[in-house]
Amino acid sequence: MLTDKELAAVPEELLEDLLRYSEYGWRERRIATLLARRYPVALTEADVRKLRRLGQKKLRQA
Structure with missing residues (x-):
């Protein structure tokens, strides 16, 4: 399980891929x-x- 500190360090590319896979x-x-x-x-x-x-x-903030 990721900690809050680890969550903050997640690369932007990983988040983009995750959201694409979710779609x-x-x-x-x-x-x-x-x-x-x-x-x-x-x-x-x-x-x-x-x-x-x-x-x-993060997408909403951008």
Whole structure:
């Protein structure tokens, strides 16, 4: 499970990929697996949900 400090350090590219995968309607487990292949991360399904909210929040601010 990611801490708040780790969440703040997540690369922007990872968030963009996560949001794109979410738009496809893919479940958290599949998204976590795809992100682990592309980035050096080990995410849980709960982490994916947290990151999705963080990514959506960042998009609204931009």
